[in-house]
Amino acid sequence: MRVSKALIPTVKETPGEAEIPSHKLMLRAGLMRKVASGIYEYLPLGQRSLLKVMGIIREEMDRGGAQEVLMPILTPAELWQETGRWQKYGKELMRVKDRHERDYALGPTHEEVITDLVRRELKSYKQLPLNLYQIATKFRDEVRPRFGVMRSREFLMKDGYSFDADDEACDKTYWIMFGAYQRIFKRCGLNFAPVEADSGLIGGSFTHEFMVLAETGEAAIALCEACGYAANLEKATGVPAPHAAPAAGGATQKAYTPGKHTVEHVSELLKLPAQQFIKTLIFVADGKPVAVLVRGDHDVNEVKLKNFLEAQELALAPAEKVMEVTKAPVGFAGPVGLSGARVVADKALQGGHQYVAGALEKDYHLTNVELGRDFKDPEWADLRSVATGDGCPKCGKPLKAGRGIEVGQTFKLGLKYSKAMKCVYLGEDGKDHETVMGCYGIGVTRTVGAAIEQHNDADGILWPISVAPYEVHLLLLNPSDPEVAKAADQCYEDLKKAGYEVLYDDRAEATAGFKFKDADLLGLPLSVRVGAKGLKxxxxxxxxxxxxxVAKVPAAQVLDKVKEFAAEEWKLCAP
Ligand SMILES: [Zn+2]
Incomplete structure (x- = not known):
């Protein structure tokens, strides 16, 4: 493709609304433009990358035995009402009425539509397993769209749904899809981790999120670099660093700690490490006070706490409530003598000794506090967030806190939808059985965004070759010099004939410096630069x-050099 004829509107300035690299670069490199909040149009370069990601997805889904279909974006309300999601989905479900006042929703996901299709067409166990997918536009009416394609309202998604005869067969399909996902993201050149996750609104019995590792990601994860264990922080369990005091001490003593009401300050004053503290936080769960104890160097994980208490509403107690429950201002709560609240404690406190805790009295703490001696055994549970330095639950090596961009998710749904919508098949035994379902999503536009988020530098994008809009950027540096133009034209023909996708910057008006800057910004993996100085x-x-x-080679060796470099780039995208 000749740049002189192409729609590639690159921009020098960073657009004001863009906060993260992928959003900035997708606008600056002319991959997309904004139409309305969270709604974009994809220009030729953006569309080429999307098509490459879709191509990889298609190949791997088909290899895994899935078949491609295409479902409508406008979906009738009746289907959503059957599963109760017409009510449950809330405002993210974009509802519309047709001219006959019938209700529809723009599909944010298609479990209902596909289950309806399969229940109509499925007769016998002989048709199973059945695994169907589509690549299509989805719509979710996000309250605050931001970060470009990372949280947009309209986006391209691959969604797949599997139907199996029983649980065991469904598990088999799940792991085939899990393998397909690993191949897909490796082939896209991404550094990613499948993490154990929470199944949220889609429901189901188990699920993995595929996270592309990037500091700007929205999701907090815990990672083990030694064995590859990764988990969503809402779920992760780590092995805490050892306790500070190895043995029980003497009787508790009162320590005067005027105005010191954080672990950090009291720890400094008493010269005792944070691991030796019991941090006591007062929460209100569904209107009732709960005291939560964690080790001084740990933090309460509110998702875990909420799940453990089975609470609908959970929040830190306001100062008046803390005063009422602990008889002291905020900062002096402790378990010794506490009677006004249910007491739950994080398991990492177990095995420690000579703890420091609030004395339930303004300006005082207690030292030498022993579990089980100075206060009654609380309810024990895993209530803390994993911290850096914690041991990996699989191999014991230190965990690292990280961030990720979720590009895909696999769910084992079980009977949730087939039960609600009566999706049954006639079994070998002559009876009706519900199908066991799985579902598998990939954000296609988001995968392109994640590739840029993970691969960029100060000058622009560093595309993995498998998803780059073109493989080679050919630059004609002195367009007014006929010798140079002739040599560049020859390169263009030779590279195309050898099967490379070439973007040829043949613009007459642009300077060499301008072309270099654009080449860095667009970030195609290889560039061939033909100029008067070199030719001399x-x-x-x-x-x-x-x-x-940079390799400087005679014209006759350009193809060989491109081939050698390209092969190395492709190695980074090997499944
Ligand atoms: Zn590990």
Missing amino acids: EGVIEVKRRRLKD
Whole structure:
């Protein structure tokens, strides 16, 4: 493709509304433009990357035995009412009426539509397993769209649904899809981790999120670099660093700690490490006070706490409530003598000794507090967030806190939808059985965004070659020099004939410096630079964007050099 004829509107300035690299770069490199809040149009370069991601997804889904279908975006309310999601989904479900006043929703996901299709067409166990997917536009009316394609309202998604005869067969399909997902994201050149996750609104019995690791990701995760264990922080369990005091001490003593009401300050004053503290936080769960104890160096995980208490509403208690429950201002709560609240404690406190805790009295703490001796055994549970330095639950090596961008999720749904919608098949035994379902999503537009989020530098994008809009950027540096133009044209023909996708910057009006800047911004993996200076020395430059290294080779060796560099780039996208 000749740049002189292409729609590639690059922009020098960073657009004001963009906060993260992928959003900035997708606008600056002319991959997309905004139409309305959370709604974008994809320009030729953006569309080429989307098509590449879709191509990889199709190949791997088909390899895993799935078949492609296409479902409507406008879906009738009746189907959503059957599963109760017409009410439950809330405002994210974009509802519309047709001219006959009938209710519809723009599909944010398609469990109901596909289950309706399959229940009509499925007769016998002989048709199972059945695994169907589509790649189509989805709509979710996000309250605050931001970060470009990371949280948009309209987006491309691959959604797949499997139907199996029984639980065991469903598990088999699930792990085939899990393997397909690993191949897909590796082939897209992404550094990712499948993490154990929470099944949320879609429901079901188990699920994995595929997270592309990036500091700007929205999801907090815990990672083990040694064995590859990864989990969503809402769920992760770590092995805490050892206790500070190894043995029981003497009787509790009162310590005067005027105005010191954080673990940090009291720890400094008493010269005792944070691991030796019992931090006591007063929460209100469904209107009732709950005292939560965690080790001084740990934090309460409110998701775990809420699940453990089976509470609908949970919040930290306001100061008056803390005063009422602990008889002291905020900062001096402790378990010794506490009677006004249910007491729950994090298991990591077990095995520790000589703890420091609030004395339930303004300006005082207690030292030498022993579990089980100085206060009654509380209810024990895993209530803390994993902290950096915690041991991996699988191998014991230190866990790292990280962030990720969720690009895909697999769910084992079980009978949730087939029961609600009576999706049954006639079994070998002559009886009706409900199908066991799984569902498998990939955010296609988000995968392109995540690839950029993970692969960029100060000058622009560093595309993995498998999803780059083109493989080679050919730059004609001195367009007014007929010798140079002739050599560049020849390169263009040779590269195309050899099967490369080439973007040829043949613009007459642009300077060499301008073309270099655009090449860095667009970030195609390889560039071939044909200029008067090089030709005088008998060479053409072949550059790798990622490594910034330049090979100067005679014109006759350009193809070989491109082939060698391209092969190395493809190695980074091997499944
Ligand atoms: Zn590990």
